[in-house]
Amino acid sequence: MYDPLLLPELREMLIENDARAMQEFCEVFHPGVVSENLEALSVAECWSVLSHTSLTRRVEVFEFLTLPRQMELVATLDKKDLSALLEAMASDDRVALLKNMDQAKVELLLPLIAQAERGDIRKLLSYPEHSAGSIMTTDYASLPEGVTVRDALAQLRTQAPDRETIYYVYVIDDARHLHGFVSLRKLFLARPDALVSELMDKDVISVRVDEDQEVVANRIARYDFIAMPVVDDQGRLVGIVTHDDVLDVLQQEATEDVHRLGGVEPLEDGYLSTPLITLAWKRGIWLVLLLVAGFGTAAILSHYKSETQKSEWLVLFLPLVLASGGNAGSQSATLVIRALALGQLNRETQARIGRRELYTGLLLGATLALMGFTFARFYVSTADAAVVAGTVALVVTFGTVNGTLLPIILKQLGMDPALMSNPLIASLSDMVGVLIYYNVALLALGG
């Protein structure tokens, strides 16, 4: 964990050029801890610290650095050192880095990388973003079906050094068709002359290479796996996705949803690493759209000019009425969007949700109308307060139903339901709210 005392010590080692201390620093601490401290140093200082340890360890630390930092570091490497680094990296981290590099530069680099690794890189680079293929690693442990536990353990010992995990082992045939799965725990506890084919689970839960990363993440979370196999459309094993990558995916997807809900286009980097102008842009596009919606509301309001002149008190409760509808709608949209993201809703449950939200809306609308009436009576006549109350009941019910249906419709159109952000729901609610408010007033108080 982050120890604020390590960084000053590390700076001292650099000043004194203490090679042994730097080597120890790289090797005693967890690579993640080493990388945290490197984030605060200059690029030259980073390489200076890392030069004191083995390539294997250097790569381990490097893989824990943030992507922007990795980019800064590789920019200063010559092609020979860079290709050596890339060859040693885990296949998924390597591809994540290459995807962010200048593609012309990548093409110049590839010929320097060993043939086998090169093929692997090209293949992984070809999978679309956010697919299972784009986050998987090809460094998985595998076994043929016919071997005994003794032979299996011997084979795993040779595979272990460059595999992402050896705790989950996949049983495949010569054509790489996935036939089974066995954990190291099971192998470790079995009789040495037992057959792997007797031990293995034959009902392997896997994911197709083109499925969305969210599907992989939800499935690993559901079944508590350390890793999940990724297969092509012929059932051949092409890679695995590991638990740590799934954590990243879940955090990333949750962040994306949260940002969308708040009316911000999702940021790709952390909040502080996003340039100010990008941040302003990702917010500005939504604010401009919402401003246009605001003028829509103004246009509707302008139709009720005479009504406004006659009943001036109407304006007092205008913000309140609009906010009630927007708030109720935001709540519904938030609940539905999150339930959709967690895979809790499906086609069968949709009718049930619609009913639930309608009842909730009516119940909440009635409660708020009653409270609204009581409060409004302090300012206006009973008849006027009844207009406020009636409007609140209607806008809350409408907002609730609206906030429920819009994300579901987006989902069915194949779009991200989280696009129905709280501000957008509120804006739509504003327009409808004005219509309801003034029409209730006209109806109740006479045209």
Next chain:
Amino acid sequence: MYDPLLLPELREMLIENDARAMQEFCEVFHPGVVSENLEALSVAECWSVLSHTSLTRRVEVFEFLTLPRQMELVATLDKKDLSALLEAMASDDRVALLKNMDQAKVELLLPLIAQAERGDIRKLLSYPEHSAGSIMTTDYASLPEGVTVRDALAQLRTQAPDRETIYYVYVIDDARHLHGFVSLRKLFLARPDALVSELMDKDVISVRVDEDQEVVANRIARYDFIAMPVVDDQGRLVGIVTHDDVLDVLQQEATEDVHRLGGVEPLEDGYLSTPLITLAWKRGIWLVLLLVAGFGTAAILSHYKSETQKSEWLVLFLPLVLASGGNAGSQSATLVIRALALGQLNRETQARIGRRELYTGLLLGATLALMGFTFARFYVSTADAAVVAGTVALVVTFGTVNGTLLPIILKQLGMDPALMSNPLIASLSDMVGVLIYYNVALLALGG
């Protein structure tokens, strides 16, 4: 993964009372898959299916059921069967279930459970909710320091059957002080006569038992661990938190934040499993609070009655002006709240964030003001449009700063920053927006 064809088959097995098929069903499929299908059956049918497999397997399947389902199932067991089930369950899942049961019933049950397990349960029940202690399991694998790899592997073989994981092994002394950590992978690859003390990592990243579960989750996510040791304030190992529990925590915390942001008190169960009345209550309390805020806005508006009478056009742009401030504020609050949840912000970066958001606010305010002016000119005079533009610039800037500071202040008060929901930020923004709007109008157009 969920196969819609399994359930009809299972129902058929029940009708035909096909014992062998039911046993196979329980044992061939992943326990998570079995449990998914059991969710759709009646309680009696569930027990009927599960009676055809071993206690070990029955418990594995049971642990994958949702908590409400588990509660329904245990309600029908007699005390003897229930205590046998509890004894066989993993310590963390068991405590999660007991916490949800009637405490009087738990006290009647405990004497029936073996002494050792009983002590474990009492201990785990005592940790506060959302602490590391409340999600950890005590079924960890451990080794003394002095042993060779050969002895270590032999000891792990005997520990394996009832340990949550044997892939991460903790090295402790007689008083259970944590001295090191070694992975099964490392042991598996080492020479049999090497000493565990030579192989182990001595800089063990751990978490204190009273720390928040979010800290555990972020740390496991950061360092890619399969499990993390939990220690007491004397550095003694008391349990481990495993990767799968961390996934649940992260999803749960993200859901909580999303719900709060949308102005809903976090739901404890899934959206569809929450009773309608609970749902209405968790939304209603916020809606009522926001309604009261709406009357605050009405009170402020009532002070500007004469202004409204003189410049009737002001009401046209009231919703727009208020929405602009609320939207900009919601964006800032959303970004800051998410960054706080991910641990991306700390005391040092706070000043930087304040500056960033101020600049962003000014930039966005200026852009929207310009657009607002252009649109408003279609309805009103240049001077009036300038009032709208000036107000938009001010409310956007104010909203941005407000949306940034309020969550940070809440955090520093030790409260959940996500309480600053989008609707609440919008409500606060409404009040200030009215003040700004009418004062700019008074100032520009003469009192």
